[in-house]
């Protein structure tokens with residue numbers, strides 16, 4: 761797993777060792793499960809929406825360092841966001857990780873600490889680890905019943 765050292769920046773290490781928003785929110789309004797069979801990452805995400813915004817969001821489960829750090833960073837980024845804002849953030853984040861010609865307007869978007877995960881782009885197999893939590897979050901907000909799988 762030596763290839764990972766290049767993407768293990770300090771922010772990722774910190775969020776892997778000390779994940780933020782771990783657990784289950786009180787009185788969740790939305791929830792979903794996600795799996796990444798390629799790596800073995802498992803995720804259970806709960807959210808509480810209030811007045812059209814994400815008031816609280818938390819995750820549990822187990823996964824690799826990238827999936828744990830990404831979930832932790834995502835939960836921090838999403839608090840207070842509307843569904844539309846969450847989708848915009850995902851679109852910019854996903855495009856930067858997967859799209860060789862990421863549109864300029866998405867490149868210009870400030871992703872804050874999420875930018876720490878951009879190095880994952882060089883390791884396509886790891887992109888699913890980083891995006892699993894986002895797919896799971898969107899499934900929860902869109903009230904999809906089936907567990908999310910990246911395969």
Ligand code: ZN
Pocket residue numbers: 796799800801823824825826827888889
């Ligand atoms: Zn993983």
